[in-house]
Amino acid sequence: MKVIVGMSGGIDSSVTAYLLKKQGHEVEGVSFILYEARMKNTFSGCCSMESIRDAAETAAQLGVEHTAVELRDEFMTRVIEPFIDAYARGITPNPCILCNKYIKFPYLVSVADEKGAGCIATGHYAITETCRKPAVGGEERVCLKKGIDPKKDQSYVLYALRPEELRRLLLPLGGKRKDEVREIAGELKLPAAKRPESQEICFIGDKNYRTFMRTLVPEERGGPIIDVETKKVVGSHKGIHSYTIGQRKGLGISSQEPLYVVGIDRASHALYVGPKHAAKMKEFMVDEINWLIKSAELPKYGSAAGAQSVEATSPLPSIRASVKVRSMMRDEPATLSLMSDGRVRVVYDEPQWAPAPGQSAVFYQGDMVLGGGVISEVAA
Numbered sequence: 001m002k003v004i005v006g007m008s009g010g011i012d013s014s015v016t017a018y019l020l021k022k023q024g025h026e027v028e029g030v031s032f033i034l035y036e037a038r039m040k041n042t043f044s045g046c047c048s049m050e051s052i053r054d055a056a057e058t059a060a061q062l063g064v065e066h067t068a069v070e071l072r073d074e075f076m077t078r079v080i081e082p083f084i085d086a087y088a089r090g091i092t093p094n095p096c097i098l099c100n101k102y103i104k105f106p107y108l109v110s111v112a113d114e115k116g117a118g119c120i121a122t123g124h125y126a127i128t129e130t131c132r133k134p135a136v137g138g139e140e141r142v143c144l145k146k147g148i149d150p151k152k153d154q155s156y157v158l159y160a161l162r163p164e165e166l167r168r169l170l171l172p173l174g175g176k177r178k179d180e181v182r183e184i185a186g187e188l189k190l191p192a193a194k195r196p197e198s199q200e201i202c203f204i205g206d207k208n209y210r211t212f213m214r215t216l217v218p219e220e221r222g223g224p225i226i227d228v229e230t231k232k233v234v235g236s237h238k239g240i241h242s243y244t245i246g247q248r249k250g251l252g253i254s255s256q257e258p259l260y261v262v263g264i265d266r267a268s269h270a271l272y273v274g275p276k277h278a279a280k281m282k283e284f285m286v287d288e289i290n291w292l293i294k295s296a297e298l299p300k301y302g303s304a305a306g307a308q309s310v311e312a313t314s315p316l317p318s319i320r321a322s323v324k325v326r327s328m329m330r331d332e333p334a335t336l337s338l339m340s341d342g343r344v345r346v347v348y349d350e351p352q353w354a355p356a357p358g359q360s361a362v363f364y365q366g367d368m369v370l371g372g373g374v375i376s377e378v379a380a
Helices: 011-022 049-062 072-088 095-115 163-168 178-188 209-216
Strands: 002-006 026-033 065-070 119-121 126-132 141-146 223-227 233-237 260-265 270-274 280-291 315-324 332-339 344-353 360-365 368-378
Touching: 002 011, 002 095, 011 026, 011 049, 011 119, 011 178, 026 049, 026 095, 049 065, 065 095, 072 095, 095 119, 095 163, 119 163, 141 163, 344 360
Parallel strands: 002 026, 002 119, 026 065, 223 270
Antiparallel strands: 126 141, 141 368, 223 233, 260 270, 280 344, 280 368, 315 332, 315 360, 332 344, 360 368
């Protein structure tokens, strides 16, 4: 079939295009111009002009067509401005998930529709497979699962995809490990084979986010740094946009034991710090839920009496699952209480490191992604 491959110029998407062509598909590559020319950066991340040149060179080497699509205004509106706004409000955003939800996958589908392609593909390390065949006249349901390489699994950043995107999505790398993919790229002498592994936010590149924020955010009002255990002021900061929950470095205060950011109060511009154990939390609320399986199929083990008539804050049936709040952490056992207003209360079995408002919480059962959402508040 005809497949549109999102090509970033890196190893993963380059090998994805190669594997799909090898399987006999008609492959076309597309790259998105997202950021660099507008902001005059010189980094070589996945949305830089250098990466697009690499993608075009790889496509030519593989003998597939390649186009670049201008999306800088959309990327600024949907990803960068919300990123800046989130930090200015003292919450921790996840721009990769925003990009996947609002930019990468919707526009891949749009390009596929324009070119008459049935499927799209990316170099993410995750697996899609049919969970249930459609009834007559219906549509099949596709499940999202973890990739087999635990160090590279990227199912976390794909939880917000729509069913129609999952149904058309091919992920050839989900059943491979990173060293296998590097070996393929090396054997083919692809331009991407020498590119270093990027762990950075693409539009920040080799800067840290605080440096990035200082260039774009007007000077913020400073405030006190308060020890959460003693309630005493132990220092001052120059703006809460430079801090995130769990942060240790850059606090500018000395103490006998390491202190971490454990709370941010936007109203009073106060930063709360404490020892490592104070940054571990068990319970939080999750909004903006995107379920990848139907609610009727969620394995429940209890329900609130009168669930159809309870107030919005009352719990509906609960689910045992595992939850992760960062892409590279392990998903840990928890109870999910479904609320009648659509939110989910997560209670971990054991406290976990620094869940923060703005981060995404993704729910798993085994290797399958049940869904996820955005953390709105964390219990003290």
